[in-house]
Amino acid sequence: MGGIETETFMLLGVLLALGAGALSFLSPCVLPIFPAYLSYITGISVKELQGTRSTKIRGRLLTHSFFFLLGVSLVFISLGIGASFLGQFIQKLLFGDAGLLIQRIAGIFIIVMGLFVAGWLNITFLMKEKRMQYKKSNVSYLGTFFVGTGFAAGWTPCIGPIFGSILLLAASNPSQGIFYTIMYVIGFAIPFLLLTFFLGSTKWIVRKSNVIMKVGGILMIGMGIVLFSGQLSRVTEFLLDLVEGTWLSKLG
Template identity: 80%
Template structure:
């Protein structure tokens, strides 16, 4: 049962990381300025990007997006690796159930950040945007890469708390922490690439972004509670019973 519990926690954590990446991109801090970022890195006006795109424009858009995401990925994954090493060091430093201790700390942090992301509490210092500035003088793929690293290094009101939760999750499970970070990056990159070619249809997502954040905040709170209380073994047992029909036979 211990191996199954670990596997289930890993799968849940990976799904949370994937969803957290998508939530970061769809947040009110990122999505509304997404067209401006694309225009900035490609040198193409927002109006042109939203209009009919020829093959040359689409090729430039895709290539610049990939270089931008490469810069973002470098920063995020580096932080994930650092969090994994830190978690491993703490587990070696502390005796006993240090992994459980870090897991509970991560649970508390994720609950608080979930309340913040959902808009139910305010944390003033997280509302201050800190971004590494990079002045892009001309359009180049290398410049786009550095704009991506500058974007990822920024601490915005939406990305910071969400990604911070994933970093703590990585620290609580150092052996799999890198996978959490990679899935976070994939979750961020997929909607970025998809919406790059459908800029004219992003308005309705922007209008619904507050609701998306609220749902994401609730999911974070639930996951935080599960991590803090150690309910994963019971949830795993329930799911296994549900799959093999034992739970239904008990009801009968």
Template identity: 75%
Template sequence: MGGIEADTMLVVGMFLALGAGALSFLSPCVLPIFPAYLSYITGISVKELQGNHDGEIRKKLLSHSIFFLLGVSLIFISLGVGASFLGQWIQELLSGDSGLLIQRIAGVFIIFMGLFVGGWIKFTALMKERRFHYSKKPMGYLGTFFVGMGFAAGWTPCIGPIFASILFLAASNPGQGVFYTIMYVIGFALPFLVLTFFLGSTKWIVRHSGIIMKIGGVVMIVMGLILFSGLMPRISAFLLQLVQNTWLTKLG
């Protein structure tokens, strides 16, 4: 595989990871409780959060959100690094065509998780929440950081399957796994920060979260099928050719 095609595969995977992060945040497990989390980490009531914000409140919301997301990022990226090293170790242990084998296993897992996320199958073990609960948040930004870590360490019915799929993707591509995890974190963080200032928009998104999750489930299934069939290099080559032809047409 050429270096340019490999780079194209990386870009495709990173965009998918970015979308997976956004899907995790917009899921019915996270978005409905988002205002409550903001209230908890800032000490501002939900009613105040949904009203007009002055400069001081906006500053407090943004600063605490950043520390919360730093805590989330630490856990997610650490898991991504671990998955990448594990995938590399397995490939070195098995040698040969182990990379393709891991990709196919990852493909089957992602298909299964896509069916779960879309609501077409149920799996009781994934429906259990294993999140740390705090009766009283530690004071200041350090406390917010630890709450973010506790949030990320918990497996919820929506975040768990989606992020686990990213970890499998990272394990199947050890040299690129960290990038997938970072893009997942960015995808989670961007809507978090945007909706911090537009809490009223969450009601509309919550009403349509079922459709959002089904679309996300379909995308995960398609991605799983691509990994299992080994078609990613061909798709990357096609996209690369398409971009090159587009540029040549413009230059011509």
């Protein structure tokens, strides 16, 4: 890859990772149980959460959410590091010629997972719940942290396929793999924290979750096609023309 093409690949990877993180949180197997998770880690009833909340309760919610996300991040970033090392190992094993191969495998995987996420492909084994169960005996930040690790390690039906795409992307570009994983975590954390603060918006987003998943699936399919077909250079030229055209119009 040339310098500009590599930078564009990184940009597309970052955008995909951020979007994938947000899509994972907004998926039908995470978002609907979000209030129950908040209730579980904070000890505040769902009814209280959905009612008027004081500044103290908001602070408690956000603090517990932060520790929950730390647990989630630990697992996701560890997996990202593992995928990056695996990608480096494969490239060394094949004398550095594996990058394009892994990139094309990632493209196929992302296309298939995009079809699955959008609801156009049924993959039975991905629909089985595998989330680790963790019994939280009392409300504590340490307990909340371990609930986060259990949640992330469990491969819930929607998070597994989406995050798997990011892991393959990390393996195809090992030097940036950890960065992609961090972007995924940020993409997951932003809507999590926003909806923790504005919990009343959850019901509206749940109603729109099918549309959100279809749009997300279409974007994943598009990214997968770009990776597999090797049309990154054309995408690069298009983005450069778009940016240059925007700047020229502003200067003019």
